[in-house]
Amino acid sequence: MYCLLKCAPLILAVAVCHGWLFGDFVGKQKELDEISLWPLPQKFQSSAVAFKLSPASFQIVHAKQSSAGPSCSILVNAFRRYFEYMFGDLKKHEKSRKKVYDSDLAELQVWITSADPECDGYPSLQTDESYELSVDEPSAVLKAANVWGALRGLETFSQLVYRDDYGANNINKTDISDFPRFAHRGILLDSSRHFLPLKVILANLEAMAMNKFNVFHWHIVDDPSFPYMSRTFPDLSQKRKGAYHPFTHVYTPSDVKMVIEFARMRGIRVIPEFDTPGHTQSWGNGIKGLLTPCYSGSSPSGTFGPVNPILNSSYDFMTQFFKEISTVFPDAYIHLGGDEVDFSCWKSNPDIQKFMVQQGFGTDYSKLESFYIQRLLDIVAATKKGYMVWQEVFDNGVKLKADTQIHVWKERPQYQDEMAKVTAAGFNALLSTPWYLNRISYGQDWVNIYKADPQNFTGTDAQKKLVIGGEACLWGEYVDATNLTPRLWPRASAVAERLWSDKSVTDVGNAYKRLVQHRCRMVKRGIPAEPLFVGHCRQEYMGL
């Protein structure tokens, strides 16, 4: 048998205190339960005054003063999406009730204030995602500089709507002024250890938008498989063992486009990672001579190591390859990897040994690694892209462009020290160490995920400002379409709030209460987010 009362590892009795936030809500527990904003907005004022919303008459409209109009497909798509989240399938609601009563909220006006609403643009690291939302009769007003802030505000508005005891849609008088604490709030998915069907990627982009994430870090290829279908080098995925299967287990150019557009519609950047010189076993099948031949004694063993750093052909290939990548992916950044280079194969190879002597590297193979990375960075810089790299590249002292983003992931030495070092050197830093969500343990592990803070290290204010955010990483060894989504959500939601909300939002009891409701909201919207603990959702997941 299994004990509930004795073994429950955490938070059984949740003592919640939201007085400071929800001052007007004392004695209104019911509405509060329903609201449960996630992530918590920066500034929030609400009152017990409630308005009714009728699906038959309520509208989301462009404000008259707005620089965006009906041709702004990002907003039109978002209006439809959020209307459906709030009221269900449009078709179910006959437009029979036209009269708007006094106590009704008639509409939400979306007001884009800057001259260019960016309807056809892409979000970027510099994007202003702030918004202001005022819910009052007869209209609610959502004000943002551009579509990206409007998307965040629409999510918040949809979270404010709740059903009363009669099943009627309500929203309370509310004022919100909101903006993200960090500019880079990402999720890494790994489509190499296991191929992830498009459907799974799109569903997770949906869930990301519900949590105000704005970067999809697509770790698209790695040792086990190369599912990215390259136009320039189709053999990379088409040759045996490049991709798991050349038709069923690849992302075609059209698939990639769809992912990027689907993400754009939700204010999410897509940053692809093409990790070299290590983690490239799958590249070797399609490109002869790209990888280093390993030696056993004086003859080649038949196995291969990292990209061969001593051949011009390797750099010619990278030049062409990253030229394609820089065109296919619109984001200003590419993740170049650069982690975990195993030197044993390089060490075994006599040509590499000779090269080491020529270059005066002695026996320090990290110098050879840096030599490769340096040339690669120059190649990528020529495409006008910025780059992200894993922390080893910085640790090895490679010369980096000033705007390089260093991705911290190692547990040792303490990640706080690494964050301090990276920022002391003047580089942008991104944190992932405490957010390797592929690692699982029994019980409520979201609490430690929630408690980690990327600015929690010893450093100056200037250093802290160089922290641009973080990413939750779900490496693919043990996940595929069968279990990825519930393993990621709502654990990644804990990261979402850490990266969006104010630094002071750290009350685990309050977070638990809101997150329970938020995960039920995700379930209602079709995302199989797993439960935090014992309990139920009004509407349980209806898939399998």
Add this chain to the structure above:
Amino acid sequence: MYCLLKCAPLILAVAVCHGWLFGDFVGKQKELDEISLWPLPQKFQSSAVAFKLSPASFQIVHAKQSSAGPSCSILVNAFRRYFEYMFGDLKKHEKSRKKVYDSDLAELQVWITSADPECDGYPSLQTDESYELSVDEPSAVLKAANVWGALRGLETFSQLVYRDDYGANNINKTDISDFPRFAHRGILLDSSRHFLPLKVILANLEAMAMNKFNVFHWHIVDDPSFPYMSRTFPDLSQKRKGAYHPFTHVYTPSDVKMVIEFARMRGIRVIPEFDTPGHTQSWGNGIKGLLTPCYSGSSPSGTFGPVNPILNSSYDFMTQFFKEISTVFPDAYIHLGGDEVDFSCWKSNPDIQKFMVQQGFGTDYSKLESFYIQRLLDIVAATKKGYMVWQEVFDNGVKLKADTQIHVWKERPQYQDEMAKVTAAGFNALLSTPWYLNRISYGQDWVNIYKADPQNFTGTDAQKKLVIGGEACLWGEYVDATNLTPRLWPRASAVAERLWSDKSVTDVGNAYKRLVQHRCRMVKRGIPAEPLFVGHCRQEYMGL
């Protein structure tokens, strides 16, 4: 970044040796990969001679000598189910190709040998699940004493079919003689901590049949909720907080019937657990006075403890309640729980204190617990049902019927000692301790699950024979419809093989290789079984 090569916790290179089993298969790796029987049959001989199966002409038929015929719905349903597993949707295959070629396998004849095929019966602890399967031209023959063995054999036959390089269905010449090592091979699901929609329960019964499990231990109610809708005491689920919701979060009598019938069709027994006197918080909402009022000093605190053992009304209720249960559930056994009784509430109550004195129990509250259980067992025995209990009931020295099944679950003292004690006392023992699959850890935890053996304790042969099997338990604190199925499968498959196959089947490398294929087979059949490690399935899961 995340390392594949350095951190892979287990079994990267799988050195497989199946010479002893698949002697004829040397150099035929391809077919072997496809076959991957799970759980491994007791006796198995195969050859490289392959026959083709045409979905347009192949048939599963009753053998002429069979005691079962077209009116045997269990078999008719199973023929259809396995035909679809092997060849996909029936409708897709036009019956255009009638001619049977020489190299074809024309049919599978199912031959039930005993006079009563048990078409309308229920499986039981005594059921003979053995079968013999011979695949040779022109017909394969599956021979079993009754439908239950035939179901197991049909699963095996379906696992033998594989596709060759041309996509054609093949099966090799094979002889199998098979039977389970243990008679009780169960899965426990908990529908109280989280409500499990019917769809989830049925899907898991499907998966159980694919793994030759034969007992669904339905831990249907517990402290958090009472979703079982009782005809005699409807208030148990209908009153506020009995079930999570009286309509959407209950199992109606019709739902329960459907579960039992769906399970019967797959040779699976349904054993409900109604755990008392502890774990009964949810019972108290519907039945006034059933639970013990706890005291704070000299006055009731307003909270309640276990079932009140000193009132005749408690026993009157149990008499009526278990009379219903014994009718609703056809199985010969009911699980009565009896675990983890917290004495603090009893100790606080002055009426209970008085009763303890009257009975001469001193301050030993385990005597009071035994007093309750003893009366409960008498009540249930009067319904002619056998019972299963958690080990505490045995540990406390309650007088038990000879055929009582003691369910071992505690980690301390070592479960091996408990298994030895229980069997030394002459009782049937069931093991679950190493198979609490709700407990998760990072990496390939199926290996330790696989290695545990219920007969691995010090005892006589007679004692070993009293071990009737075991159960994989998935307690519901952290699982619901969103994540239950991939968390259970294929980890529970490791338990399935341990309980079915010969004791000597312990090669983890060989098991890994077969289990990888078996989980892909489950995925292909619509079960979102999670991956064991890096890799892919020919057909990935298409749900979300």
